[in-house]
Amino acid sequence: MKSKISVVLIGILLVLAVAGCAKKEAPAPAAPSMKVGMVTDAGTIDDKSFNQGTWEGVLRAGTEFKLDTKYLKPSGTTEADYLKEIGNLYDAGYKFIVTPGFKFETTIFQAQTKYADAKFVLIDGSPHAGDWKNVVGPNTVSIFFAEHESGFVAGVAAALQMKTGSFGFIGGMEIPPVQKFNWGFQRGVDYANKNLGTKITIKAENVIYQGSFDNVAAGQQIAASMYDKGVTVIFAAAGGVGVGAINEAKARATAGKTAWIVGVDVDQYADGIYTGDKSVILTSAMKRIDVAAFDMIKAELDKTFPGGKTLTFDAKNNGVGIPAKNPNLAPEVQAKVEEIFKLMQNGTITVPADQGTFIK
Amino acid sequence: MHTLALIFPYAVAFTVPLLAASLGGLFSERSGVVNIGLEGLMVSGSFTCAVVASRMETVLGPGNPGALWMGLGAAVVVGALFSLLHAFASISLKANQVISGTAINMIAGSLTVFLARTMTGSGNVRIVLGFIPSDIPVLSGIPILGPLFFTKTYATTWLMAAVLAVAWFVIYKTPFGLRLRACGEHPQTADAAGINVYRMRYIAVVLSGALAGLAGGIILVTYSGEFNGNVAGLGFLALAALIFGQWKPLGILGATAFFGFAATIANVSQVIPQFSRIPGLLLKAFPYVVTLIALVLFSKSSQAPRASGEPFDQGKR
Numbered sequence: 001m002k003s004k005i006s007v008v009l010i011g012i013l014l015v016l017a018v019a020g021c022a023k024k025e026a027p028a029p030a031a032p033s034m035k036v037g038m039v040t041d042a043g044t045i046d047d048k049s050f051n052q053g054t055w056e057g058v059l060r061a062g063t064e065f066k067l068d069t070k071y072l073k074p075s076g077t078t079e080a081d082y083l084k085e086i087g088n089l090y091d092a093g094y095k096f097i098v099t100p101g102f103k104f105e106t107t108i109f110q111a112q113t114k115y116a117d118a119k120f121v122l123i124d125g126s127p128h129a130g131d132w133k134n135v136v137g138p139n140t141v142s143i144f145f146a147e148h149e150s151g152f153v154a155g156v157a158a159a160l161q162m163k164t165g166s167f168g169f170i171g172g173m174e175i176p177p178v179q180k181f182n183w184g185f186q187r188g189v190d191y192a193n194k195n196l197g198t199k200i201t202i203k204a205e206n207v208i209y210q211g212s213f214d215n216v217a218a219g220q221q222i223a224a225s226m227y228d229k230g231v232t233v234i235f236a237a238a239g240g241v242g243v244g245a246i247n248e249a250k251a252r253a254t255a256g257k258t259a260w261i262v263g264v265d266v267d268q269y270a271d272g273i274y275t276g277d278k279s280v281i282l283t284s285a286m287k288r289i290d291v292a293a294f295d296m297i298k299a300e301l302d303k304t305f306p307g308g309k310t311l312t313f314d315a316k317n318n319g320v321g322i323p324a325k326n327p328n329l330a331p332e333v334q335a336k337v338e339e340i341f342k343l344m345q346n347g348t349i350t351v352p353a354d355q356g357t358f359i360k
Numbered sequence: 361m362h363t364l365a366l367i368f369p370y371a372v373a374f375t376v377p378l379l380a381a382s383l384g385g386l387f388s389e390r391s392g393v394v395n396i397g398l399e400g401l402m403v404s405g406s407f408t409c410a411v412v413a414s415r416m417e418t419v420l421g422p423g424n425p426g427a428l429w430m431g432l433g434a435a436v437v438v439g440a441l442f443s444l445l446h447a448f449a450s451i452s453l454k455a456n457q458v459i460s461g462t463a464i465n466m467i468a469g470s471l472t473v474f475l476a477r478t479m480t481g482s483g484n485v486r487i488v489l490g491f492i493p494s495d496i497p498v499l500s501g502i503p504i505l506g507p508l509f510f511t512k513t514y515a516t517t518w519l520m521a522a523v524l525a526v527a528w529f530v531i532y533k534t535p536f537g538l539r540l541r542a543c544g545e546h547p548q549t550a551d552a553a554g555i556n557v558y559r560m561r562y563i564a565v566v567l568s569g570a571l572a573g574l575a576g577g578i579i580l581v582t583y584s585g586e587f588n589g590n591v592a593g594l595g596f597l598a599l600a601a602l603i604f605g606q607w608k609p610l611g612i613l614g615a616t617a618f619f620g621f622a623a624t625i626a627n628v629s630q631v632i633p634q635f636s637r638i639p640g641l642l643l644k645a646f647p648y649v650v651t652l653i654a655l656v657l658f659s660k661s662s663q664a665p666r667a668s669g670e671p672f673d674q675g676k677r
Contacts, residue, residue, distance in 0.1 A: 046484075216583070221370045274488060
């Protein structure tokens with residue numbers, strides 16, 4: 001009996017081992033001109049947010065320019081873990097390294113001097129030694145996004161579509177990118193109220209930061225409470241907490257009630273589908289992370305890598321905005337929003353990044 | 361009152377999976393096997409339910425109750441099968457029950473994520489639509505009780521109410537329940553009385569696996585809608601509720617309801633003006649602090665099954 005079990009076990013192990021080998025043997029592209037590496041932040045490569053967006057940009061550049069691309073997932077989220085993987089990439093000849101997330105700030109600070117002949121792209125962060133004094137090395141580009149402009153466009157779009165009613169906001173942690181989304185969204189709604197004749201209210205009690213990015217149950221319960229109190233649109237910039245909110249909206253929409261969500265970071269329309277092709281996602285406040293990663297790789301190939309600079313991706317360079325297609329927005333709303341987006345691009349409308357008189 | 365009526369249905373929805381897992385733990389511990397693997401069993405149930413329900417939804421249509429029930433059924437089966445590992449290690453091999461339970465937690469956590477990745481290319485498995493909460497006709501019109509218990513209820517809530525009643529009956533009113541409890545209190549005596557302790561413990565552990573799997577499935581088809589590799593520590597909370605509830609079905613109902621309400625209040629406190637004056641951190645820590653205090657207070661009079669955690673050795677007296 002025992003020998004039978006061990007035979008089966010060995011068989012399974014062999015199959016696994018063979019399968020494991022087979023996966024690694026991807027055909028190498030013919031003599032790539034550059035090797036682009038990426039180290040993932042906390043979370044997975046398919047997180048529908050930072051890692052995925054960055055990787056999509058890297059992959060697109062990889063196929064378009066025939067580059068060798070690779071990502072490594074650190075075993076932890078400490079500076080040592082990140083540095084180890086950067087070192088691994090460097091040693092394997094990947095001398096153009098993209099890292100997403102503010103957690104890489106201190107890591108890149110060290111890496112940019114340690115590997116002076118490598119290029120680094122730090123998305124949503126700026127290198128420093130832990131003292132918040134930013135030092136962007138000559139071989140590093142630090143990229144930020146104008147989340148407030150993204151939130152603004154989404155706010156205008158949502159307000160124009162709904163005309164009247166009450167809106168809410170659910171944020172993850174109370175950190176600058178999330179806060180800027182919130183303030184921008186409120187500014188957008190405010191702009192629509194003042195200039196476009198909408199009557200949307202946002203009550204202070206309906207603007208909250210849940211405090212995490214992974215509490216699905218809390219997201220569902222908070223969204224449910226807001227909808228119960230008459231909120232029709234919730235802007236959820238909250239990762240997994242937003243998943244709970246979307247889930248609640250789906251249940252309500254199925255029961256025939258009005259419940260909309262404004263998505264975040266990427267076009268979340270597909271996440272909100274509850275029947276057929278109907279979705280609860282009114283629109284999404286996007287950050288074009290993939291564009292940022294792609295553009296930097298392209299710049300390096302064109303020998304115009306903006307080393308030492310801190311770049312902001314905003315409306316002007318199409319780094320933020322709402323999706324090109326929003327099936328839940330009326331065509332005239334879409335047209336009006338595009339018009340306003342153009343005004344933002346040429347500087348007629350400026351969206352401040354600070355809190356101003358807005359809630360939280 | 362109005363606020364209470366608002367959050368009540370959400371608190372109940374949060375309580376139900378906790379209750380299911382805790383009842384599972386009850387069966388196992390009453391038979392003398394500590395099942396620290398509840399968390400892992402819930403994860404495997406949640407994963408199975410997500411896979412089956414999402415596949416069936418593409419056939420039967422999104423939110424189809426049949427698809428969701430099939431998912432829950434599969435979760436029960438997989439939970440039960442998975443718990444056999446724990447049963448085999450801790451009953452037949454007389455291994456340390458805490459270690460084999462921990463192993464279950466570790467295997468379930470990594471295996472499900474691995475499978476989810478291979479199947480969907482992503483670590484997450486999503487169902488299009490879960491159960492839609494509905495009002496019970498007539499009963500929801502009853503003043504006070506109606507809005508609290510009969511509005512926005514999930515079908516799974518009523519299922520769990522039935523399971524709880526059956527569990528109480530089985531444990532206290534049937535020969536099976538008496539034997540089960542005997543195995544957890546003094547297995548040698550039970551053995552001398554002609555009860556097959558090994559068999560009783562196997563049945564109990566499999567029951568606990570089935571209920572924990574169901575709990576994982578319920579989380580998925582009610583409030584989460586997406587399997588993302590964990591169940592947010594509810595399995596461990598269920599263990600705490602089991603101790604807090606003193607290994608009794610109704611005690612567990614009280615303990616899980618307490619956790620459910622405390623967690624819900626903490627979650628929605630920011631949205632409800634009446635609660636927003638209390639610091640959120642305080643509300644979030646509240647249930648855990650109370651549990652710690654309760655555990656200290658109850659430690660002297662704790663009525664844990666006496667043989668819980670001890671492998672049964674027929675030769676020992």
